[in-house]
Amino acid sequence: MDDLRKEILLVVLLFSALSVSWAQSGPCHTVLKGRILGQDTHEPLVGATVYVRELKTGAVADSVGYFQISHLCSGKYIIDYQFVGYKTNSLSISVDADSSITIAPVQLVPDNQTLQEVVVTEHRSEAQQLLQTQVSLSGAALDQTRGQSLGESLKSLTGLYSIQTGPSISKPVIHGLYSNRIIILNNGIRQEDQQWGTEHAPQVDQFLASRLTVIKGAASIRYGSDAIGGVILVEPKAMPTLPGINGEINIVGATNGGLGVASAMLEGGFSKKLAGLSWRLQGTLKRSGYVKTPDYYLENTSYHENNVSGDLHYDNRKFGIELFYSQFDTKIGLFTGAQVGSLADLYTAISRPEPLAQPGFSYALDRPYQAVHHDLFKARAHVHFQKGGTLTATFAQQQNTRREYDYISFSGVGTPELSLKLVTQTADLTWEHAPIKSRNAGQWSGSAGFNGITQGNVRQYLFLIPNFRNYGAGLFAIERYAVGRLTVEGGLRYDYRWLRAYFLDEVSKQTYSKTHNWQNANGSLGAAYQLRPDLTLTANFSTAWRAPNVADLYSNGLHQSAVAYERGNPDLQPEQAYNGNLVLAYAGKRLSGEVGIYNNRIDNYIYLKPDSVPIVRQRGAFPSYTYSQVKATFRGIDATLTYKFTDRLSLTTKNSLLFAYNQTDHDYLVFIPPNRSDNNLRYDWSRWGKLSNLYVSLNGLYVSRQSRAPAVTTQQENGQVIFTGDFAPPPPAYFLVGAELGFLAQLGTHSLNVILSGTNLANVAYRDYLNRFRYFADEPGRSILLKLKLPLAFTKRS
């Protein structure tokens, strides 16, 4: 542990040195601050929304009416200030190179024609109600990731990584935790898509989001048990409030893989009698062929994706109703070169510097592949009470159908090798009370609620996890008190989980079942204090738990793609996390940024422990693993710093350091993200000829070698070499160079957003520790991407 301390100390020293030696910033780092008050009462309007039209992003006023929007680029913006029962106020502001702008308090006029008024509460990010470490991606930063999967997009944030299975499957990792330890809230609904599998990427259309928010660390109080690693919120853009039809077209193309993405959205609002009613239709098509490493194509890495969604809202000042449906359909080819029959094949493949089969480019998509379909239906209603407070009820049903087609040798069948159908129903009820003033000018705000869930899973063909039914219920309450420069928040939650798994006795052909139930109570406590107007310190401590899932308990089968035989353990106890975070945020004239440290201790951390003896099946020997529990710690530092050299030239550095340890066995944990440093030098012009918001940037990403991994050891078993820890040592460190050019071009009344970018420009051949196919092939080589976004506004029908 001394080494760990030294490293942390070194890093802290490094950052302090950097912050002293650097000199200043960039045009997209302006922070806008302000306050929203009611003209009638001169009281702060808690929960009022601020919406930047051009960026389609916004913020929500806190418990004393203050709001803050960061990462604004230079330019002119129109900002809408809205609140229930008040008339919307639209003001324009001009942002230049200042790092921070504080505008005069905005006063909203009460609206008496209330039924005419459309109330929009959706602008605000749900997560902003929580005093927890969070990062988000929206506006221009989100546009830069268009066309990528959710997992890849999030990697531009500190503390986030992804576990990949070849180039087409990417699974988000927060502070070293993934799968069921993360909750993804897709449009407010907890996404349930067999996320226990390491090669199961989330089925979420990234184009649905106008903001991706990540809560780092245990956040289970509000969002449910399981979230011991964090929560990812995929939040759509606010529904239109004005009459008329608008739309948006996104086109993305990339040279590597011949990737083509087209996404279109159409939305509308109504006036007069139908005021308050709004709709949106959206769809995305993606096609990619074989991805190329610097030296060869990766056979069968093609994928397809077809998504559609529709949204219908009705809102007025008293209540609102929403119906939402989305469908996500994908077919993902798995790299053929990673298909091995046994451990012996795996070693042969590892010893090969390049895959054996190196075909030319193709869009062909054959076995092995995954075909996954996800349907989501959501109905939500809320009521604003006259005395204050809002009651929201949500019901959602999801159906996830996953079919995995393996490589077949001789059977010539058309059926999949694995088929899973998971149907989930969730019901949530949340009460948000009206803010209460305290005698010393402080304010209480908070919410309480119920979450219910039930799931049924039906499997077919090979056995990997059993059929099951589960029920879960949770009750929570969160209360926040804000006074002066201090905000304090506390939360409590109680959960009950019930799980029954169904099996077939192979001899008697009778079905039998096994039942588990668990319950647990958890809490969180946080505080934020503004030390100086430009310096805020936030501290948070929370506990969270996760009941073992059906894969942890009852997996029993050969994971052909993982070259592993996995055995569940029915005696597992729930995981219990104790998570502390400390974040210092600074917004100076030239230097701005955020440095956070975290410590997440997990008791009964569930992981796959290698068995001492391999298992022998028809194809030969396989290493076997059994789910086991240890005490694990995940500690690290996330640091984002921006320095403006001039008003136009800025340097941003994002650093994520993670130190994970198995405290029980005094060893490292497998599959822990190595440290990374993402550095970006950017030059902006607010106007250049007919172009606006023009920028060029140069990017350098350094990912170190994971030196903190279990030692790779070999031993002889029945004449076979058996590896423990891992099959091969972690790959070397790598450095990738990228560049980007972006601007807005005026096309008549529409403004076209153009981004031209290049990734891995030096065409470096490298492998990533977190790619499960790293034993077989290199990562993708150079790619040039073009991203176009065209907002459309159709003339109003009067």
Add this chain to the structure above:
Amino acid sequence: MNYVKKPFLLFGLIALLTGACTKDEQNVAPTDDNEAITTATLTLTNKATPTDIVTATIENLNTTADFSKATLNLKVNTTYTGLVTLLNKTKTPTLDATQEIREKLNEHLFVYTPTPATLLTVTLTDRDTNPAPGPYPVGLTTEIKTGAAGSGKLKVVLRHQPTVKNGTATPGSSDLDTDFTVVVK
């Protein structure tokens, strides 16, 4: 506010009803492995006396293999013609995998490795239809010669080598990898 409370009750009811009515998970489908090989049989026929037929079979290969009938009892200095048969008994009716392999000769190769190497000499006697530099051997049929008395093992490996078959065992992946016991006396 009664008129607004009703929808919430309705939501709750829908949630409960839809949750409670699905019983699909209670009908458990049996495990079904398309690519299972449950049974491997070697049939060796004495070339000189065709009535002298030796067979050895390994059962339950896809789970815990049963080697109780897996011994080939052979005569010294004798030439046999060998035939391998693979079955998938998890399917009804039983699937003859060798028949399927015969239809995809160009993707498959059987590799026979005796230990000690002097125990047997195995020659593959069939050919696929791969274009030049093929055709390559397949190994569904073999010629097996015994030498002096001794005992050991015969490893049988089935390699699946789509698009990469080159006459060697190296490319592709294994569909089968098992050992027969051999006694020569």
